[in-house]
Amino acid sequence: MQIYVDNAATTRISKTAIDAMLPYMDEIYGNPSSLHSVGQRANEALSDARERVAKLLGCEAREITFTSGGSEADNQAIVSAARLGEKKGKKHIISTAFEHHAVLHTLNRLEKEGFEVTLLDVHENGMITPEQVESAIREDTCLVTIMYANNEIGSVQPIKEIGGVCKKHGVIFHTDAVQAAGHLHINVREQNIDMLSLSAHKFHGPKGVGVLYTTKGIVLTNLIEGGAQERGKRGGTENIPAIMGMTVALEEAITKIDSNSLKLAKMRDKLIAGLSKIPHSILNGDRYSRLAGNVHFCFEGIEGESLLLLLDDKGICASSGSACTSGSLDPSHVLLAIGRPHEIAHGSLRLTLSEENTDEEVEYIIKSVKEVVEYLRGISPIWNDMINGRKPFVLKG
Secondary structure, X not given: OOEEOXXXXXXXXXXXXXXXXXXXXXXXXXXXXXXXXXXXXXXXHHHHHHHHHHHHHOOXXXXXXXXXXXXXXXXXXXXXXXXXXXXXXXXXXXEEOOOOHHHHHHHHXXXXXXXXXXXXXXXXXXXXXXXXXXXXXXXXXXXXXXOOEOOOOOEEOOHXXXXXXXXXXXXXXXXXXXXXXXXXXXXXXXXXXXEEEEEHHHOOOOOOOEEEEEOOOOOOOOOOOOOOOHHHOOOXXXXXXXXXXXXXXXXXXXXXXXXXXHHHHHHHHHHHHHHOOOOOEEEOOOOOOEOOOEEEEEEOOOOHHHXXXXXXXXXXXXXXXXXXXXXXXXXXXXHHHOOOOXXXXXXXXXXXXXXXXXXXXXXXXXXXXXXXXXXXXXXXXXXXXXXXXXXXXXXXX
């Protein structure tokens, strides 16, 4: 038996997406930049996909740029807004301390170039308020970039309200919506979003393809030179099979958002209720304003790596946080940002569900996590010290 609950890292590609990709690997294989009929058939498919994705996001086709995924889209959005601000003498950027590293590392690079970055403090429940954003905006602020839903703890931010604050002050607003797209209803116009990043493999599309939405009037800075593709803003032949797979996967996901969210929320709440019974444990992220399929806990007295390995032995594929930093021994920057001490942050577990999971699997996960946590605590000298009063507990029993 294998239970996959690491869907925030990647989802299984859907049969619908695979079927949509196949013709563009065989019959319609042309380069969309070629003028002959084979190339133009591919170009027609590319244009059609752009129109369909734009419709799903509530924007125009010319505002859609196809990328290799969310990280590239984040990089291009942030760098582009920074360059536009720089031309106007504005070099201040606002973000948060728990963004994805695709955002944080780009901001670090810009700081070395003379930009000033304000990272807003995150509340213990993993939330940012519009008031925080407004109080941080200055005359020289050129960009606010805040993720739609956190990739580790699942907290969903008040994006429309934050975007409204940015619009009021004439500041570009970008959101990393990699975890939100296909799982939450998004309309960039209604939600005051100027730039948005998404990645196909988070909603049952293929890996290696994503989207950057950019509202009219914002000129993109090229990250990849070498051709006239994507209105001259991203060199390289478009990956037509992946783009077609992403398009149908996003369409399918959006049509099922409400039904899937209802199913996932029930399983999520059952998981939260079951794992909350483990002594000295704590849920990370807001209890209610969170993704329907996200459950993230810390357990005192254990190491997350050991927990994951023993759960894997029981057939449960989970994670401790972002797959992009899974090789790191450092505690999650997200957990540190919401105030978890280092020793607690090390004992984390992220379970991210999809509509393919079942109630029976949830029950097995609860049982297995309880067993593994009890076993690890039983062999832990630190836990023994806490039980015997030689060391204080951090989390309530």
